[in-house]
Amino acid sequence: GWTGERIRGDYDQLMEKVEEMDEAVMAEIQKSQGEYKPLAKVEELEEANYNMIDNVLNNMPPKKEAYLEYYAAECDEIHDMGAYEKSTDVKEIAAIYEKYREDPENAYKGSGMGIIYRDPEDSLFDETELLIVMGTTIHGDFLDNVRFLKDQPVVREGLEKIHKALPDYKYIPIQDVREAMYPKKMTTEELAAALDEIAEDFDPYDYRDHVEPGQDTIQEVMLDLQSGNVGSYISFLKDVIEEDCEQSVWAGVLLERLKSYEPDISKETEPMVYVNYCEKRELMEPRCQKLSDLDSRTAQKDKEWYADRNPRTDEPMVTAQMFFTIYYAEKGDKMLQHFKGKIDIGTGNGGILSQLKLQNELKLTDESWIGYLKNKGNEEFQKCMEDLTDMQNHVLPYLQSFCSLEEKNVQEKQERQVAEKQDSRVEASRAANVTKGDNDKAVKKVVSSMQTEKNKATTKAKKPSIHERLEINKRKIQEKQGKDELERGADRDVRTV
Known part of the structure; x- marks a missing residue:
């Protein structure tokens, strides 16, 4: 009917319009790009892509790298309250900062020196400002909580430049640098060596007054640490930190290591002796030595001196008292045990262990001593007797097992007494x-x-x-x-x- 013919006529007109528009578009393309060519081969297209990428990489403008500016302010909190200078020359800014600090009028303002991070390619962090120098301290630790800046090589390099420009100032490195000062898990020997080094650097004159030439201070500190005496060293490190000196940073890191320290006692730890005092100096060197070695030396000296007696009084010509502390660890102990003792060398009673056995047995049989203990109460008496019995049955035989000397006849000496x-x-x-x-x-x-x-x-x-x-x-x-x-x-x- 007439309706179908009308629709067909409208459609034909529409398609003619579309063809006309296609011809116009193609004419414009040919006009701008030249005559239309069929698609090239795949290899030709890939080569064209490579050439295009190479052209972009070689001809694009270079990226602007980040850099630092340094600033000095008479009032760091509010820059407008005083003079403010900035420059890329760290030495120039450091000189200006010291000038600000020397002016007494700026004392109440709180002068400061810091960095300005510049990165034209990063609009978010560009012109970020951070205080670094406050007073006479370079605070690298201020970067610990600013992760983005802390990880930037240019910032770390700038921090080192500030440290070189102000060498007399106390320097606190960034956290990971501080952590690297000492291993996270330190052995007893490493801790002792670090404590000894800080003590000497902190007060060298006092250190030399208390430490004798040739004294093995590291071994002494090791015995202290392994026997649980950590508190005194923690107090010392806190004193160093409060002094706000060059060693304060090291002391702060070492303090954390010391708090997490656990004594490392091996299964075959040989008993050691620390000589607190001896009337004969030759027996005090070294102050720390193996029990077996000192026991042998004292036994030999006792034999020699006792043989040299005055014929008129029958008294030894030479005697000497020795005060000492013995450190030992039995199987299963997590830290060293220790006890103090005293012997008289030259009396004919042998070395350290022989005299300790004799002293212990005399206490077990001495009526005067037992009466004294009973007067202190039954509980105290029982405890002391248990300690004496344990010393006789366990501790002294255990210590004797490490010594090569034959045990003296203590029973004979007890009968003599x-x-x-x-x-x-x-x-x-x-x-x-x-x-x-x-x-x-x-x-x-x-x-x-x-x-x-x-x-x-x-x-x-x-x-x-x-x-x-x-x-x-x-x-x-x-x-x-x-x-x-x-x-x-x-x-x-x-x-x-």
Whole structure:
């Protein structure tokens, strides 16, 4: 019908219009780009792309790199309240900053020196300003919380330039630099060496006054740390930090390492001795040494000096007291244990371990000592007796296992002391009529003569075990109970000689 013919006529006109528009567009393309050509091969297209990329890379304008400006302000908080200078020359700005600080009128303003980060390609961080120098301290730690700036090489380089321009100022590096000063997990030896170094650098004159030439201070500090004495070193480091000196930064890092320190005790830690004092200086060098070595030395000296006695008084010509601290660790211990002791060298009682055994056994059998402990209360008495028994049964045998010397016959010496106590009661009554000085001399002579006689009467009988000796001592104590106070008083006078 007429309707279909009309639609068909409109469609034909529309298509003619589309063709006309296509021809017009193509004419414009040909006019601008030249005559239309069919598509090139794939290889030709790829080559064209490579050439285009190369052209862009070689001919594009270079990217502007980031750089730093430095500023100095009389009032860092509000720049408008005083003079303000900025430049890319760090030395120039450092000189201006020091000039601001020297002016007393600027004291209340709070002068400062810092950096200005410039990056034309980064509109977000361009012209970022940060204070770095405050007072006489270069605060690299101010960058710790500004991660973007902290990671920029140009900023780290600028921080080093400021440090070189102001070499006399205290310098606090960025956090990762501070962390790298010491390993995160430090051994006892590393901690001891670091503490010793800070102590010497912090106050060299005081250090030299207290440390003798050749003294192994690192070994001494190691023994302290391994025995749990960390508190004193923490207090020292806090004092260094408060002084706000060059060593303060190192002390702050080392303090964190020390707080997380755990003693590293090996399974075969050999007992050590620290000589607190000795009347013969030759036995104090070195101050720290192995127990086996010092025990051997003291035993040898005791033998030599005891052999050289005065023929008239039978007293040794040379004697010396030694005060020491023994450090040791048994299996399973997480830190070193230690105890103090004292011996008399030249008395014929052997080295350190021999004299410690003799002293311990005498305390277990000495009525005067036991009475003194009982007077302090039953609880204190039981504790002291347990400590003495533990020392006799466990500690001393353990220490002896590290020494090569043969154990002295402590039982014989204990019997000699018991004999002295019995015979001295008679001698004490005779000596009551002489002066105090003569009495001391007479008792010493009696004791020394009995020691000589007992040494001559020493037999080669087999020595009882520790447990057998303890049972013997207990029986003797029970047999001697009930003596009057007068006898115990006389007994005490003899033993105090």
